[in-house]
Amino acid sequence: MISITDKSKCCGCAACAQKCPKQCISMEYDAEGCEYPVVNADQCIDCGLCEKACPVLNVDKDEPKSQRAFLVQHNDQKVLAESTSGGAFTALAQAVIANGGIVFGAGYLRGEQLVRAEGAPGRLKVGHFSVESVDELWRFRNSKYVQSVVGPAYPEVKQQLKTGREVLFIGTPCQCEGLLRFLGGKPANLRVADFVCRANPARAVFARQVEWLDAKVGVKGETVLFRDKTRFGYRYSNMCELEGETLYGERLYSEGVETDPYLRAFFADLSDRPICYECPFKKRYRVTDLTCWDFFDVYRLSKEFDDNRGVTRVLIQSDEGQELLDRASSYARMKEIDVEAAVEGVRELTKSVKLNPHRDEFMADVANLDGEELMNKWFPDSGKVKAERFARHTCEKLGIYDPMKRLVKKFIKK
Ligand SMILES: Cc1cc2nc3c(=O)[nH]c(=O)nc-3n(C[C@H](O)[C@H](O)[C@H](O)COP(=O)(O)OP(=O)(O)OC[C@H]3O[C@@H](n4cnc5c(N)ncnc54)[C@H](O)[C@@H]3O)c2cc1C
Incomplete structure (x- = not known):
């Protein structure tokens, strides 16, 4: 057992x-x-x-196979603005729904759906569920940097597959391999899309972040967007909070990666689930049909996609994945890129994040402090943070954010 x-x-x-x-x-x-x-x-x-x-006890091998890579950007500007990158996942989902299919992805659980994450901490919970209409796909848009509760999604996928309709499952690499292990293979009508996953933060940290936001903002917002592009665009997306359940409307809070405590914890590798530090699913060649991820440096391969509105890099892992992307081309503009250039330097594709030596200390505080105490102790708005925020905002206003970022990167590499 x-x-x-x-x-x-x-x-x-x-x-x-x-x-x-x-x-x-x-x-x-x-x-x-x-x-x-x-x-x-x-x-x-x-x-x-x-x-x-168990996908961890039976990890699929990282065996070379033929691959292709594409740049994808959704044609619908609203969809693009709500998506983390180029909205490729929405285009793939639209193609499946147009074929009479159903899509499983991760979004905020609302109303009766909350039972799927019973026992999970926090008042805002992310979980997997299904959507059958294009009008509902917005619920999946934008990456939630917190682990989604899979709950009963796998047997629901199985049930849908039995009816013969096309099913698309979108999730982390571990959730996708878990589904295929649960099913004992990949049925002909199943499409599976994962992404390059840096790591997945633990839910108690997100619960503390929401407490911190509640105190800071003074209103209990219903939606946290982890990668909001509406303020400064794709290259400097912000963590933001909205009052209601939609992805648009007034922003109650909006801060960048240098200031927001949750993003600072994430990028300091303090907050992730233990397995993420030794992730066995870090592979270039995967069992999924497609792998999607960001492309901040898209200027290296294409000037026309470098418009600060976001672009998704898509790695084709199977013939079925290519066929699905071809169908999705009705909803998004696409360009094939050299596959080696697409994966070059993408550390998160094959390497786990490094365990921060202070993680245990941080997690003890997550368990014992409230959101305000925790974030003020670990991530105060210090002079250094204020200076970095000022520099970033000034560069953005002067329209030199991107060249400055490239310069800093070059300097750090030297
Ligand atoms: C936890 C996490 C870590 C990531 N790490 C990286 C990284 O290191 N480097 C990189 O380039 N890209 C990373 N990504 C992927 C990236 O953020 C975008 O999701 C990807 O570029 C596709 O963007 P899009 O605009 O096409 O889709 P979007 O419209 O943004 O759609 C996101 C899709 O991902 C699914 N999803 C959202 N949150 C979760 C979740 N918590 N668990 C499971 N599925 C979820 C939704 O169902 C949705 O279909 C990560 C995403 C997540 C969720």
């Missing part, structure tokens, strides 16, 4: 719990807000199906 003695060996996908024929595995949240399987040994029949379904 599955037994988690080392938390860095579990990605929380729940494939084991969903596969158990006796339903004797429950997913339980720890103080960091990460879920792990707990087996009721009295009911376990030792069939071994949970271990067979």
